[in-house]
Amino acid sequence: MTPEAVDNPEALPRPDVRPAEPFVVPLPVRERLDNGLTVLRYDMPGQYIHSVRLAIPIALHQEPLAKEGVATIMARTLDEGTARHTALEFARLLERRGVALGAGVGESGLSLDIDVAKRHLDYALDLLRQALVEPAFPSDQVERHISTRLAEIEQERSIAGHRAAAEFWSTYFDPASRASRPVGGRAETVAAVTREDVLAFHARHVAPDEATLVIAGDFTGIDVIASISRALGGWTAQPAYQAPPARPTPDVAPDRARIVVVDRPESVQTEVLVGAPGPDRQVEGGWAPYPLLGFMLGGGPTARLDALLREDKGYTYGVRASFRPRRREGVFLTSGSVRADATVDAVRLLLGVLDGAREGFTDEEVAHGVRYLTLTAPGRYATADAVADEAAALAYDGLTTGFTGQTLRDLTGMDADRVSAAYRRFVDGRWTVVLVGDAAGFIDGVRDLGRGDVTVVPA
Amino acid sequence: MPDIAYPLAERTLANGLRVFVSADHTVPTVTVNIWVKVGSRDEVAGRTGLAHLFEHLMFQGSRNVPSGEHFSALLAAGGRVNATTWFDRTNYFETVPKGALELALWLEADRHGRLLDAVTQENLDNQRDVVKEEKRQRYDNSPYGNAMRDVYATIFPQGHPYHHPTIGSMADLEAATLADVHAFFAEHYGPNNSVLTIVGDVTEAEAFGLVEKHFGPLRPTATARVEGTMPVLPPLTEPVRFEHRGPVPNDRLYLAFRLPADGTEDFLAVGLAMDILGGLSSSRMVERLVRTETIATGLSAHPMGLAGGVSLGIVSADVLEGIDPEVVERAICEELERFAAAGPTDEELEAAVAETERSWLSALAGQDERADQISHYAALYDDPGYVNSFLDRVRAVTAAEIRAAATAYLLPQQRAVVAYLVDVEPGQAATSPTISAEDGVQR
Incomplete structure (x- = not known):
């Protein structure tokens, strides 16, 4: 059966494992800026790419029923044009310094992520501020992201895992509950979203008051809190701001076991x-x-x-x-x-x-x-x-x-x-x-x- | 900037095993990463998928390790463990607390030297079933799951080592026998056809000592594969095309190109060209097709580095509903022509380099990925220091070199198009006739 016998000498006795050293999960230095923004800092020497994560709690049932998906469209258009820059200009500003900016919405709220080389941190934080505070939501970009989301809905329907998840949530949760429907909205509600809806949602829900900014990276030789204060210390809630409600009550469907x-x-x-x-x-x-x-x-x-x-x-x-x-x-x-x-x-x-x-x-x-x-x-x-x-x-x-x-x-x-x-x-x-x-x-x-x-x- | 300079020490054992050690004491863990110079490109006709199926059997026990214990012993020691197979290689890796480094090396040495004692028909049959389900899940039951298979088959000639996908075909998986497995191990697995990298909280002396202790006694039984011997496969000289009609959610186009082999300056240049054309959010094609003309809902471009005389470049676009895919294809071709004629602007080059820098440093931030890159460039290009030199090499590429590379490799007539199109008439045949890419092979 064996064409050429592989005849290696016997192995040495199986080695023991030495006990691991105690490990302490990195803990943050915590601060709250005057505008309410909580900042969590993790100094990690040797990590030359800084990771910035902004978590803004939003309850999705705060979306208008007929416009579900507006939060997702808002997140995706934050960097598609600002008070000072067109969508293309903004993309170029990000990429000429290798700034990766992402934004999305989940069950817990809005998240914005930045990964950037340490030496471009201030540059990146200023772009984050512009996306967060000065988005212009140009109509053509809002419309484009609506059609992209509509295509995405079709793609998700065609992928077995996504299709199963959608059916699961609509079965598991009560039909009256927001959680029974897709986070990014359904075709008919996404198609109904307008620029004005996006602007209004942004004004009502995107604010520093309940938000947390996490930053992790090698802080040697830089004053991170000063950089963050400079970039985001002046960010304040708009008059229309509504604080997120307390933790929502669960709403599992009574007939979910099927x-x-x-x-x-x-x-x-x-x-x-x-x-x-x-x-x-x-x-x-x-x-x-x-x-x-x-x-x-x-x-x-x-x-x-x-x-x-x-x-x-x-x-x-x-x-x-x-x-x-x-x-x-x-x-x-x-x-x-x-x-x-x-x-x-x-x-x-x-x-x-x-x-x-x-x-x-x-x-x-x-x-x-x-x-x-x-x-x-x-x-x-x-x-x-x-x-x-x-x-x-x-x-x-x-x-x-x-x-x-x-x-x-x-x-x-x-x-x-x-x-x-x-x-x-x-x-x-x-x-x-x-x-x-x-x-x-x-x-x-x-x-x-x-x-x-x-x-x-x-x- | 504080440019990276990871320490790197090298030693070759008497049996031919090349060993690299990069000490990193920031976290009390160690990664062991082994590249075996065998992949799907080494498979013979009728046995596609064997390299990958074989990789699964490497977890089913060896002379001193019962079936399943490779996983359970390392997991219980706090290890994260896996392996992958690709065209050019098979890699095996684990990241463990440093106190488990010797156990990891002992387990690896046993399966890399003494596997066949434990391979049984039962194990083979079971893992064959598992791999068939992997194929169904990742490829056959997914709307665009087989598109890359069709790209390989369209752009690489029949019989070329990259013509078939690593997952193989159901018929060939079905045909694999215990004798095939034995022969495959005997030919490809042995210290003289592998590279072993250790990155983490260990001294060079200790790491080399432990590798020598457990791998040193293995005999150089493999037929060592010599790199750089596959003939260069030049670009296509006229377009080829494959259309698939089926239940896909939207029309999607893949425009594929034969690029130079990885590890060359030309590959770096053409990779930057692809970033500038379609790999970034501010790229020309994204700006035109997605943001301005809105004829595509998404577009991406990326180079896929390969070692055997040719690499692959892919531009893919999701066509907006109601738009003729030909319009999208024409726009892409116009941008290719425009780029070849004038090359990149300074601003475009700056962005492509900056994005490359960030993604490279992000990738190297973890010990596991760093070890994989060291093994990768040592095994296939004899260049373990690539982790430290890559960014300098990227920064040295000029706009003129990028333009020259685009002119050589990214012209419209050099494209192979795979189109996955929405089946408008239900019940219609799923696949249209193929025009295969039979030209241009140099043997």
């Missing part, structure tokens, strides 16, 4: 998305068990879902599970693509793993997961962009990376009983299941699973 099949004839795979309520970061008993649960169930080839569905059955390239915190409460999501003709068995086994986990986790699994999550932390928070991203995501919840450090410390004392109880607290066997694939091939089998009502909708 199966929806999005019919895509001739699909060679079925996209599976399964979810149930989960905690937010403020959950009683602490957040630490939940990243661990995600890792043990769906964190890679050693996790329960992949051990069965990938490494044993070969049904999938991989299944991932994670608890996703939202502003209030959260969602536990499991997703993957499975071979079309194995759909019924794959769904049965997948739900079996998730339900079976209510019986608990072993000490060995917990110890393995705790080691992974705590020992990878130094590498996961080694670069300016990684630290800034984490800090910005937490800022919407009024937290800093102190929370990350606390979670890691809490993990080191985790035991199987506590993790298993945390899982049972949320998972009760009632699942929202979305399948995107060729319904004819599996619909009868899925009905026979007895996991709730089955509805078929067109792609």
Whole structure:
């Protein structure tokens, strides 16, 4: 069988692992400017590219119902022309110094990101100020971004994972809730957005009062807070400003525990998305068990879902599970693509793993997961962009990376009983299941699973 | 500016393994990154996809490591682990707390030297299934998922090593046997066909010592691949075209070009030309097609560096609904002609260099990516110091050189077009006839 024998000498004995040094998650220096802007600074020597993240809390239900998507269009047009510059001029100003500026909207609000070489920081912060404070929202650019968003909606519809997510949210959340509909709006609401809507939304919601600016990078020899004060200290709320409401109440649909099949004839795979309520970061008993649960169930080839569905059955390239915190409460999501003709068995086994986990986790699994999550932390928070991203995501919840450090410390004392109880607290066997694939091939089998009502909708 | 100067030490073991160490004590982790000089370009007809399928088997155990334990042992030690396969190479890498460096090297040495004891028909069959699902998920079940496959097949001649995609074909994956796996390992895997880079919180002496300890005893069993031997594939001399009609959300065009091989000054110059044409938000094509004429909803351009006598350049555009794709293609071609005639402005060149600088420094900020770039340029171009010299080389490129490169490689008649078009009449045949690119190969 072996054409040329590869006959290497026996290996040396397997080496031991030396204990890792204690790791402290980078913590910020915190300051609040007179205009209300909170600034979090992370000095990271050797990180020559500075990462700046601005988090502005906005509740999406503050968008007018008929204009949903206006926040997204606003975010995308902030740098498409300002009081002083046309869209092209502004793009050139950014790029001639290699400034990467991005803006987007999510469930928690508006985010603006900048990555820039250290020596161009002041230059970049001034452009950030212009985009934030002086956007002109030229009509032609607003219209262009509306048609781009309309094309994007069509593209998302054609991608199984995106299509599954859209169907999931509309099934999982109550139809009256903003969260049941796409963050970036639907075709009919996006098409209705005008320049005036964008201007008005900007005036009402973009202000420093509740915002947090995170900056991470090598600060050797520069006065970062002076730079930020110079650029953004004069930024103030417009008269129309409305502070974001307190954390919105959850609005899960009463009939969410059911199966929806999005019919895509001739699909060679079925996209599976399964979810149930989960905690937010403020959950009683602490957040630490939940990243661990995600890792043990769906964190890679050693996790329960992949051990069965990938490494044993070969049904999938991989299944991932994670608890996703939202502003209030959260969602536990499991997703993957499975071979079309194995759909019924794959769904049965997948739900079996998730339900079976209510019986608990072993000490060995917990110890393995705790080691992974705590020992990878130094590498996961080694670069300016990684630290800034984490800090910005937490800022919407009024937290800093102190929370990350606390979670890691809490993990080191985790035991199987506590993790298993945390899982049972949320998972009760009632699942929202979305399948995107060729319904004819599996619909009868899925009905026979007895996991709730089955509805078929067109792609 | 505080230009980068990462330390770099090199040693070659007696068995031919080239080892690079770059100490970085800012974070208590270490990356181990191995490049094996085998990729899909080395596959034979009827066995496409084998290099990648083989990579999966490298995680299924070796003589002293049970199946799955490579992952579980490193994850439990705080490692982040993966591997990828591409046209020119296969890479294996992990970033671990420094106390686990020796374990990582021991695990790597065992699978790079003693894999076949553990390869079974069962493992092969299972990973074949997994790879088939990977292919379905990433390519076959995605609206434009096979567009790049069609680009390779259209611009590279039949039989050329880059003609087929790394994922391979279902039929070839199905046909792979245990004997193929054994032969593949024997031919390509061994210290004399690999490069190993260590970046992180370790001294050079300790790193070299540990590599010698665990890899030193392996014998130079591979057939070492010699780089720079693939013949130069010159640009197309007239346009070729492939159209696919199917259930795509919008018409999308890919204009592909044969570029010079990576590692050359010409490749740097033509890469900057592509940035200026369509790689930046302020690029000419973006400004005209997306922002001013609004005939495309998006446009991008990028060079894809390859080592074997040719690289690939891609301009892709999403056509606005209601616009004839020919209008978009014509506008792109006009911009190519205009650029070849006059070259870049100083401001355009300044932006392209600044953007390159930021993205390069961002990429090198992490130990893992830095190690990968050191392995990359050492393995394929014998230039491990590229991480430190790249920005100086980019800054040295002149407007005249960029114009010359565009004139040589980015003319409209040198394009291969792959068009993914909305199927307007349901039920119609999914694929139109192909005109293949059979010209211009030098063997």
